[in-house]
Amino acid sequence: STPFGVDLGNNNSVIAVARNRGIDVVVNEVSNRATPSVVGFGTKNRAIGETGKNQQTSNLKNTVTGLKRLLGLSTESPDLQVEQDYSTVPLVGKDGQACAKVRYQGEQQEFTSVQLVAMYLNKLKDNTERETKSTVKDICLAVPVWYTEAQRRAAADACKIAGLNPVRIVNEVTAAAVGYGVFKTDLPESDPKKVAFIDIGHSSYTCTVAAIKKGEMKVIGTGYDKHFGGRDFDKAITEHFADEFKEKFKIDIRTNAKAYSRVLAASEKLKKVLSANSAAPINIESVMNDVDVSSQMTREDLEELVQPLLKRAANPVQDALKMAGLTTEEVDSIELIGGTSRIPCLKNTITEIFGKPFSTTLNQDESIAKGAAFICAMHSPTLRVKPFKFEDINLHSVTYFWEQGSEDTDHLEVFQKGASYPSTKIITLYRTKDFEVEAKYTHPEDLPPATNTLIAKWSVSGVEVPENEESATCKLKVRQDPSGFYTIEESYIVAEKEFKEIVEQPEPEKKEGEDDEEAEAEPKEPEYKIVKKLVKTKDLNVQYYGPTLTKSILDEFHEKEFKMVADDKLVAETEERKNALEEYIYTLRGKLEEEYKDFASPEEKEKLSKMLMDTEEWLYDEGYDSTKGKYVAKYEELASIGNLIKGRYNAKQAELKQKKNEKKEA
Numbered sequence: 001s002t003p004f005g006v007d008l009g010n011n012n013s014v015i016a017v018a019r020n021r022g023i024d025v026v027v028n029e030v031s032n033r034a035t036p037s038v039v040g041f042g043t044k045n046r047a048i049g050e051t052g053k054n055q056q057t058s059n060l061k062n063t064v065t066g067l068k069r070l071l072g073l074s075t076e077s078p079d080l081q082v083e084q085d086y087s088t089v090p091l092v093g094k095d096g097q098a099c100a101k102v103r104y105q106g107e108q109q110e111f112t113s114v115q116l117v118a119m120y121l122n123k124l125k126d127n128t129e130r131e132t133k134s135t136v137k138d139i140c141l142a143v144p145v146w147y148t149e150a151q152r153r154a155a156a157d158a159c160k161i162a163g164l165n166p167v168r169i170v171n172e173v174t175a176a177a178v179g180y181g182v183f184k185t186d187l188p189e190s191d192p193k194k195v196a197f198i199d200i201g202h203s204s205y206t207c208t209v210a211a212i213k214k215g216e217m218k219v220i221g222t223g224y225d226k227h228f229g230g231r232d233f234d235k236a237i238t239e240h241f242a243d244e245f246k247e248k249f250k251i252d253i254r255t256n257a258k259a260y261s262r263v264l265a266a267s268e269k270l271k272k273v274l275s276a277n278s279a280a281p282i283n284i285e286s287v288m289n290d291v292d293v294s295s296q297m298t299r300e301d302l303e304e305l306v307q308p309l310l311k312r313a314a315n316p317v318q319d320a321l322k323m324a325g326l327t328t329e330e331v332d333s334i335e336l337i338g339g340t341s342r343i344p345c346l347k348n349t350i351t352e353i354f355g356k357p358f359s360t361t362l363n364q365d366e367s368i369a370k371g372a373a374f375i376c377a378m379h380s381p382t383l384r385v386k387p388f389k390f391e392d393i394n395l396h397s398v399t400y401f402w403e404q405g406s407e408d409t410d411h412l413e414v415f416q417k418g419a420s421y422p423s424t425k426i427i428t429l430y431r432t433k434d435f436e437v438e439a440k441y442t443h444p445e446d447l448p449p450a451t452n453t454l455i456a457k458w459s460v461s462g463v464e465v466p467e468n469e470e471s472a473t474c475k476l477k478v479r480q481d482p483s484g485f486y487t488i489e490e491s492y493i494v495a496e497k498e499f500k501e502i503v504e505q506p507e508p509e510k511k512e513g514e515d516d517e518e519a520e521a522e523p524k525e526p527e528y529k530i531v532k533k534l535v536k537t538k539d540l541n542v543q544y545y546g547p548t549l550t551k552s553i554l555d556e557f558h559e560k561e562f563k564m565v566a567d568d569k570l571v572a573e574t575e576e577r578k579n580a581l582e583e584y585i586y587t588l589r590g591k592l593e594e595e596y597k598d599f600a601s602p603e604e605k606e607k608l609s610k611m612l613m614d615t616e617e618w619l620y621d622e623g624y625d626s627t628k629g630k631y632v633a634k635y636e637e638l639a640s641i642g643n644l645i646k647g648r649y650n651a652k653q654a655e656l657k658q659k660k661n662e663k664k665e666a
Ligand code: ATP
Pocket: 008, 009, 010, 011, 012, 013, 068, 200, 201, 202, 203, 204, 205, 229, 230, 231, 268, 271, 272, 273, 275, 337, 338, 339, 340, 341, 342, 343, 365
């Protein structure tokens, strides 16, 4: 399958694939290099990506946005209310999972955040398969660095529901840094370059500092603000105009979802204009109650408006530098990515913090997706990519717990905050029976509110105490895997076994002039010693319980998803057949009066004309919303006569052509 990298953005997503020995961004069905992160629901089908965005204003109540913010969000989280403020769809909780409540196929339905992201990923996959004419199975999905274990697991589940195999969940900015390390040609051979990557997108802001040299990259610090992005600017501008329009035009857009959303869209446009101009207008016709609104804003106005936000702009950078143990002077290079980093006051802030200019080596919008596609290719067993090593940084200390036996303690902090991953540790426990292990975040107070401190639980079974021993020595291979998941990769019993080993004899010194062959001619008896060694005597069975969907639920969601895909496809094909029928009526009618004129009998003409008229009437009446089968049948009915006439016409043409040729030859 084609290695597939996805930058799932809150506003729009970018996809890239590894092909033709390079990494390419894949365009969508309307040739855009980014696809709106939107899932809309209709009376018959869904509208995902571009079509969803196009229908958004006319279908606000059923158009879900904020997909990546909702993914894996617990209903207990205060962030759910934040998302509700940005969402035009009611967000509800179901079994502790955030869900969107929409009207779809004539019914109120609830879809979990995992299902919604799966729908979106499946659409991206479909686009990619069509565009690259290949199959897509493996995916490297980029997610925010602040995603918890539960959110990362939810991301992996969403991939699986979409029929994708998540070979790696990677932090967004880490993916961009990998791309930088792989494609930059002037990196140092030894003393690594310290690069600060700053990504300010639609909803969040991340700064990641990495040490990079040729063939190698290591993340050494990261900081973030989960609630700092373009949408906060848009909201501030919209709220400002809401007040102004109330005063000036006596309308309250806050009471009208459609009006509010139109002003929001216009505010985003205005914001972008202000990145290149010192002032920008806003004009919306008939925004509500038949009132046209117009106003304007200057760049200073905007900066004034977002002061509370700007005050926080330096924090993520400082947090990242602190974690990396670097001063601003020690940073060699600064890279800006993400759409919102185009805003001049943010660029200024970044320049001021570092006291030096930033570089734009990376493509602001595409570097995350490209890095992800490269990482996906690294995981491919068949593709050979440029060797590149990279490590990410662990953001939370994690402790593993067990019921205390003869060990000194009942827990161990295995993965420390600030340590690199992937990483593996071995824990040894002395057990007389099957046991359980739990992994928990060591410092719940550092977590986003309502995060479950329990990461996962494992039950380990198959323990047998060896003869003549008091307990079994159980080894646990504990790993923070490449996706950042905290796992127990395997568990097994070890026991001491005696081995006979040959004692190494010192090489007898060769005497001057002595012949080698002669020495070999009299071999010495080898000497043995007995050594004791720990060896694996039995594999134990490790069962994982964590924030993932069970196999049966995954299967159920997968089935539902592909049923919805089939429905969407049928709706699209029905529309296609309907259009084909309509077009055939017009062309056949036209030809009947022109080129087919002499090839149909008067009776045929009369019959066909009547059929054409009847079918046309049917199309605008009861056949307006019919089935694919009916459209096809009607088409074939017309074509059975139409093709007869066409056949005669074509035969005549061929005849004429042949005559012409014969003449030429003569
Ligand atoms: P996130 O990374 O937060 O999930 P995202 O990846 O979808 O979101 P980006 O694609 O990086 O976000 O950026 C989109 C944001 O950038 C939008 O809010 C958009 O309005 C803003 N943006 C794009 N171009 C400009 C510009 N020229 N000036 C100001 N803002 C811009």
